[in-house]
Amino acid sequence: MYIGIDVGGTFTDIALNRDDGSNIVLHKLPTTPDAPERAIISGLREMLEEHGLAAAAVRRIAHGTTVGTNALIQRRCGKVAVVTSQGFRDLLEIGRQTRPRVYDMHLDFPAPLVDRHLRIEVPQRRLADGTARIALDEEAVRRAGATLAAEAVDCVVVCFLHSYAYPEDENRTAAILRQALPAGVRVLTSASVYPEFREYERFSTAVLNAALITTLTSYLERLTDGVAALGITAEVKISQSSGGLMSVKMARELPVRASLSGPAAGVQGALRRATEAGFLNIITLDVGGTSADVALLRGGRPVEVSERDLAGFPVRIPAMDVNAVGAGGGSIAWIDRSGLLKVGPQSAGAVPGPACYNLGGTEATVTDANVFLGRLNAEALLGGKMPIRSDLSAACIDSLARKLGVTTDAAALGIVNVACARMVKAIRAISVERGHSPRDFVLFVYGGAGPLHATDVARDLGIGRIVVPPNPGILCAEGAMNAPLSVEFVRTILAPLDAGNAGVLREASAVLGRQVEEWFAREEVPAAQRRTAWTVGARYVGQNYELTLPLELSLDDRAMAADMAEKFHAAHETSYGFAARSEPIQIVNLAVKALGMLEIADLPQFEPAEPGLPRELRETLFAGTTRVSTPVFDREALTPGHVIVGPAIIEQMDTTVLVFPGDSCAVDRWGNLVIDVRETVR
C-alpha cells in the first residue's frame, strides 16, 4: 500500500494505491494553512477507517509541500545571519542591480532575508585561481561569532567568493563559528548548499535554505509524529522540485530542495502515466483554479533547469522546467480601458469563486463561461457537492457582452478562447521557443479545468492527440507516490573542452562519485536499485548560457572529448538554430544525478465492459453560433475499447472532459481517454 499527498493552497489531496490491482483510492479535504499536517493526519485517519485498511500495511508515504514557500512569503522563517568576504556585505542586497520589471517603478525585489546589521564582513579573499589575496582572519571570525551569539540567530551562513572551487576558508570559518555560538545555532556554508560559481545565486540559495531549516524541521517533526501515532511505520518521503523524493533526514539539511515540489510532482505523475501508456513525447497542461502549469517531456524525460525563483529570490536547485501562466477556471474576465477582452491573472479563487458558485462572486470567470456554453454541468459540480446557479453566470457574462457589443454566446466563447490563447502562449515558450514543434507531442492534460480546454489549446498548436488520465484532479499526489529517491551533485569546472582536460573531469567525477556513494549508503538504497547519470554543462567560450549534455565517462580521453563536442554542437543547433563548429567550447560544470529506485505499485488496469450509455443530452456551444445536442457520459460508464465520436461531454467528480464535434475519444486499458483532434483551420 502506497500513499501520495499533495498539499495545495486550497485542497489537500491524498491518493492511495492498494497494489492489488483495484482502483486508486482518493481523498480531498480543505488545506489547513496554519498547520498543514492537521489536514494530512485527519485525512489519513478517515481514509484508513473508511476503507478498513491497516496502518501497518502502508509501505511508503510521499509528500509534496508548499510549507516552505508560504513561510518565506509570510516571513515566518528562522533568523539568519551571514559572515562574508570583506567588501561584500551588500552583495545579497544589490543582487543583480536590476528591477523585476523595466516599466514598473513601484515593484521591488523583496528585501534581503538577512538584515544588514546581521551581515558581518571578515578579512578574507581568494581569487579565481585559489590565491589567498587576503588570508582568513580567524580572530575576526571569533569576534563575529561573539557578536552573533548575542543576537539570538537561528542559523549562520558563511558566504565567501570563489568558495565553489576553494571551500577551505568557508569550512574553517564554519568550524570556528560552531564553537563560538550556542549549540542550537546551525552553521552552513554556501558551497555546501550549492557549490557552483555565480556568487549572488549561490549565497541566495544558501540563505533561503538556512531560513527554511527551522520552519521545515519543526513541521516535519509534527508530521512524522502524527503519522507514527496512526500506527504507520513506513518512512515519510518528501518531494523535491526535481520531481524526485528525499528522506526526512535530507529534507532537514536541504529544505530548499522541497520548495517548488508541487507542480514537479504533477509532471512526475504525468510521466509515469504517459510512459506506461506508450507516450514518450508529451506536453503537460495542468489547469487549476488560478493558473495553468505546462512542461515538456521528450523521450520520456523531463527538462530540468536550475534557475528558478523562490518568493522573489533566485534559487539554484535542480527543478523541472515548469512554466506557469495566470489562466485557470477561476480567472476573471475583464475589459481593459482600451476595450479589449482580458482574462486573468486575477482569480476569484475558492472564495468567492465564480459567480455560479453563489458565494458572493459577481465577476465572470472562465468557469462561468463554460457553464453558460453548456460545457460544464449547469446544476452541480464536484460530483454533485457544489450546486451551480447558471443564471448568475449568464447575468455577469451578459453585462460583459453588452460592453463589448457582442452576443452573450460570443462573449462566453471569447472568454474561453482568450484564456486558451494564454495557455497556448505558455506552451509555445517551452516548445517552439526552444526548438521543439508541438506537432511532435501529445498533450497530456490534468488539473480540474484542464480537459475542458485541451482541444482548443491542442488545435491552436497543431497537436493531434490529447490524453486525459483517469483522475486528473489528483495527479500531483499520485506523482509523489511513484517517484524515485533522487539527488544531484555538481562541481564547477570552467575549463576548455579538449582531451587534455579529460583528467580534470575524471578527477572531479571521482569526488562526486564518492559523494554519490555516501548518499546511497545514507539513504539505504540497495545496490540493485542504484542509478547514476552524468552530465556536463557546456557553452561556446564567451557565451553566458550553458547547455546540458550526457557524459560518457567510459570512453577514452580523446573519444570522450570528441563525443562531447559533437553532442554540444548538435544540442546548440536544436536549441538555437545553428552550431559554430570552429568555435572553442568551454566546460562549465560536471553534475551527477543519482536515483534510488523505490518499489512502486502497478497502475490499476480496467476490464472492457458493455459500452455505457449517455446520461443525458445537453445543448452545448462549441464554436460559431449554433448549439448542438451533446450526449453527456459518466466517466465510470466508459471502459477500455470504447470509442466515442464527438460531440460528447464526459463528467467525473474531479473534472469534465470535452470532445469536440468530429473528434474521437477512445479509452485505453489504464483508463486514459485518448482524444484524436481533427485538424481544422479557423
Next chain:
Amino acid sequence: MSMTGIDAELLRNAMSSIADEMYIALMKSSYSTNIKERRDHSTALFDARGRVVVQGESMPLHLASMLGLVEVVLEKFGCDALKPGDMFLSNDPYVGRGSHLPDVAMAAPVFRDGELVMFVCNIAHHADIGGMAPGSMAGGMTEIYQEGLRIPPIRLFDAGRLQQGVMDLILLNVRVPEERLGDYNAQIAANQLGVRRCEALIDRWGKERIAEGCDEIVAAVARRFRAAIAELKDGAYEFEDIVDDDGLSRRNIRIRLRITVRGEEIEFDFDGTDPQVEGNNNVTMAGLQAACLYSLKVLLDPECPQNHGLLDPVTIRAPAGSVVNASFPAASAARAQTGQRIVDVIFGALAPACPDRIIAAGNGANTSAAFFGKAPDGRYYVYLETLGGGAGGRAYKDGTDGVQVHMTNTSNLPIEALETEYPLMVERYELVPDTGGAGRFRGGLSIRRDYRALGHATTFSGQGERFVNPPWGLFGGQPGGTGRFAVIGDDGTETRLANKPSALRVGPDAVISVVTPGAGGYGPPSDRDPLAVADDARSGKFSEGYLVQHYGSDYSSS
C-alpha cells in the same frame, strides 16, 4: 467592418507570440554580449502602413527607432518597389531615425497574393560598428563620422537574394567581422522566422482581417493611453535640470521643459534647452521620443502595450540643433546619459500633476566603466559594464538602493565570472552610506565598485553623470549624493578623475574606484517615521552625523 474586442485580443496574442519568438531567437543565437546577456535588442510587427502594432519584450530606448523604421523605408523606396523576400537595413540617427550607430535595425515585408500585409523588424546593439574606438561607444569624438559606419535605409535582400556587396562593405568596416557576421545572421534569421510565422498567421486570419485587426489594436492602445493622460490634472508644468558636461568643452548643459496637459492630450516643449554639444551625449529625435513615451507609460499605465497608438495623444517639440534634438553631424553614442536625464526632467515637471505616482530623481545616469588592456598572459581584453545607483524616493515608500533606473535595467556580471575571464579583481561592491537623500521616504543609496587590474596596466574609459549636479528630492525631500571616478594608490590616496575619462592609462595594480549617484528623497525629512530613521541607523546605511543633520539630534530618542 471593425473587429470586436475579443478577436482583437486573440490576434494581439498571436502577434505578440511571434514577436517574442523572434526576440528569443535573436538573443540566443547572437554573439555580442550586448544582445545575449544585456538583452539590448527589440522586435516588432508592423502593419502595411508602417505602424508598429505589437512589440516583443523591448529596450525602452528602441521604441522610437522602431516607430520610425518602416516609415523611412516606405518614404525612401515607396510601397510599390517592395517585393517578397526583401529585407532592409539601417542604423543612422539622421537619415534612418536610429538613436545611435551601434543599434542596427532590419525590416522585412510580408506579402500575400502579391499584396503587402505586414512587416517584421528587429533592432540589435552590435558590439562594434567601426569608427575610431573599439566598441564604437567611446567618448572624445565630436562628429558622427568618427563614431562608426553610417548606414542609410538600404536593401540587404532583394527578392530573397542577399546583396553580398552590402554585407561585404559593412563587414570590412567593423572590428572582429566574423563575430559581427554572426550577429547579422542572427538578425536576418530572426526576421525570416518572423516572416514565416506571419505568413501562417495570414493563412489563419486572412489579410483583410489582419488589416482590420491591426487598426483595432493600434486604436485600442491610443484609447487606453488617452484615458491614462486624462487622469493628469490639466495645466502647464515647467522644469529644468543641468547635465554635468559633455566630456570635452561644455559644462552645465541645461535641459528646459514645459509640459501642457489638456484633457486627453499632452504636449512636451523643450524650448530653452541648450544647443547640441561637441561631446557624444547628444540625443536625436528618436531618443527624445523614446524618453517621453517611456516616462508617460511608466507613470500612467505601465502595463500598456506599446505600439503606434502611444503617439496619438502626444506632441513633442524641441529646437532643432539642441542637445535633445541634435542635428547632423552631432555625435550621439552616449545618448543614454542624456536620455536618462530627460526622464528626470519630465518627472520633475509632472510632479505636481501626479504627486502620488511620481518619484524623486534617481541616479539619472547610465554610469559605465570600460577596461581595455593586455593581460599578463598576453591576451587582449575589452570589458564594459554599466552600474546602477539610487532610485528616487516614492510617495509611499523609500527609493530602492543600488539598482538600475528608468530606461536601463541591465544586470551586473557575477564577480566570480568576471574574475575568471578577465585579469581584473573586484575589491569591493557595496552601498555607499549617506547617499540617499533624506525625506519622509528617503532616496536609494548609490553603489561603489572598486576594480584592480592585476599585474598589468589597463586603459580605463568611463561615462559619469550626476557627478556634479546631484539628484534632486521632491516636496521637501533632500538631494542624494553625487558620483565620482577615482584612482586609489597603494597608500590609500584618492585621485579624482574626470566625469567622462577617455582612454586613461592606469596601473599596474592601481585601483579604479567607481561611485555612482544616489537618489533624492520624497517629502520633508521631519515627516519620516522615527522607526524608519532608527532602521537607517541600525542598518549602517546612514552615519550618525547625517541623521542628526537631517532628522535632529534627538532622532534616536523619538
